[in-house]
Amino acid sequence: MEIRSSFAATLAPSRRRTVETTCRFTFFCYQRDSEKSRALARKIIGKCKQDGGIDDKNRDSGCAALVRSLSRKRMPHVAHELLLELRIQGFQPNSSTLSALMLCYAENGLLPQAEAIWEEIVNSSFVPSTQIVSELFDAYGKMGHFDGVARIVDQVGSRDLKFLPQVYSLAISCFGKGGQLELMENTLKDMVSRGYMVDSATGNAFVGYYSIFGSLTEMENAYGRFKRSCLLLEEEGIRAMSFAYIKERKFYKLGEFLRDVGLGRGNVGNLLWNLLLVSYAANFKMKSLQREFVRMVEAGFQPDLTTFNIRALAFSRMSLFWDLHLSLEHMKHERITPDLVTYGCFVDAYLDKRLGRNLSFALNKMNLDDSPVVLTEPLVFEVLGKGDFQTSSEAFLEFKRPSEWNYRKLIALYLKKQYRRDQIFWNY
Template sequence: MNLLLQGKNPLEILDLLQTLSSAEYWTIIEYLAAENRIGEALQAFAHWRQMKDYKPPEKYFAKFMRILGAAKRPDISQLLFNEMISMGLQPSLLSYTALIDCYAEAGCLDYAEELVRKMRKDCIIFNAAALNSLMLAYSKLGKLDHMNRLFNNMKRWGCSPDYRTFRWVIVAYAKAGLFRRMELLWREMDNNGWKLDSIMISAIIQSYAANGLVKDMHDSYLRIKEYRLLVNKPTIRAMASAYIRISKFYQVRLLVKDLDLMRKDTGTLLWNLLLLAFAANFQVKNVQRTMLGMEKVGQTCDLTTYNICALCYARMKMFWELHAVLVRMRRAGITPDLVTFGAVVDCYISGRERFQKMFKELDELGLKECCPEVGTDPLVFEAFGKGDFQTSSETLMQANPQPYGRRWTYGLLLSFYLKKRGATRNSQNSAGNQGSRFVAKMFVPY
């Protein structure tokens, strides 16, 4: 290992040293595999096999086939498997499992299935570990019929599915929305005395949430609490999204408080959800208290935090509070995005138009020549929807990605938006109302 760390060529090391232990050979092979130097790893393994009077046991071939499986090289694994047989080594469950894993990881499922048939023909006794990689491949690729057939065959062949088998099948059924099948397997696991782990529970909750089955989602969440498992961020987001879609913002607040705001592994997600639950109901005092609470515990605010406040204040036409949020963003060094820009435009331009104040606020954002970006959490749009300026801008950018051969900027989007508003107003009122069209002409360079 010291020679490897000194930068010596692994193949030169093999030539220099006459005798190496098995552990030293594996150190060199695993080093080369980790560096994705599979060709040299093969040469090292061949060097080892060609040593005088040395015949590697089957377990070494199986181990190297697993290395090739991680590198997605089933073709070389098959050659090694054939070479092992030519050396007089009879393949057992160990090497068959390694080769099946290799084909399954590479997505060559037909070859893996052929090996399973060959194992049955050779009367090799299966175990669940030999088929779990194939089951996992079916699960990832959504081949539910193949997976279901293999699961039932395992029982017929006297090869009882183990915990990992149940995990992959339940996760696949959950992702596909096959709740009846999933619940039957869940019940079967309970009968075996097995508890669901965080991977299975998370998949189940996320699937219920995506399909709007809020009660089932909540019941599954209670099972997580019963098992004392930690809820991960994707699951939290899925649950919050399900509640937001049916406007149950109080449930979002209860969820956040139940999960503990002081968790360090979720960043600002829980605080932002609490803030969003208040802001979506325009509970301004609670929004302000939540912001103060974040400052009190030292929780850093991000772009989403400020945009939640900005959207709340903009919808309520609270001009001073919106201005204060923009000032705090600048002091925190956070760059506004299209959502922030749109909140300012929608706030000042709707109803009684205040163009001078609007342009002053927009100038202070310093985004005139910047390319539009959206960095706000999509959950915010589920609660608030998208403002008129943001919707119009995204439609425009999608329809014409490069206007006049140029890139879009915030200033250009605003110019188009104001012209559109002027045209709309004049089409509704032909009495010579200049309105936004006049203002757009004045500020086209913006």
């Protein structure tokens, strides 16, 4: 009050009255909101006790569940008053209740309060679980509060808790998701300097985040370090790095990377071979595409739908009808059912050369009464795009369920659309 009085005394009388009125109004609003939260907390406690949700046996779990429920409802102040009221009644919160309140604060943007609860947990005999730390890091990451994440890692490291390696991995993931590559790098170096081994999941995530937020050179350097650690790049890491090369249209480097990973690896299925084929199809290197396809079969890998559709898209764009039909026969031999992409390759190829009257020759070899579906690997469309028939059909499918359509209806509708477009063109 003395500080407020001395401050108000330096102001003009009218201004002084305005400041004092504002202060009283703000204090009144805060007090009123606090009273509302306290009243609601008491009401919740009374109802839970009546229903048996909070009793001597399950008070800890019941209170933690209540706090989590209030967090989802964006009512952190009520959760705070709830815990205060329970403390007045003699309840001492355990680790699960404090953790729930900390997450409640963090998820609702009250970071100073969350940090205060964290300090209380760390300085007590409680040991937070890895799941709680993970959820806290996620909340901090969404708020962009990466300094707080680094501070928690330092605190856990200073106490030398048993789950410190997991905390390092969680922090690396949090920094990576936020694009904080320097913090991620420093955390990894600190982890290694303490003598902890980098596991496969952490290493793959490390390379993956560099492929998303870093340059190709930085990504390749990260991959080189990953290889020297004698770890295997898993499917998610392969996809992330491949997408980075595709985004920059560096298909030669993509091919080199895939060969370096090892085309003979069977634990990732046909992913490596399909990506290699699409790297040749991107520049329509048809002889190399065919040669690698033969090598794939000779290596013991069975082509899947994506494999055939990569070739079909390339044949369609190059108007190689004979190869397109041979590919369809090969699919039948392997008992692979065509999808919307396969049908689109034939429709687009024939219509592009104004051979619509001959389209039935190809379509009669396929089941036009099947329901349309797209089962091709999405990375293929990042390289080769989607054909006009596929794009139009997907637009039609948005208005009705796929079960209400079949390929016959889609093709008939698309042909009518193309015919009308040609008529409008010639009228002009």
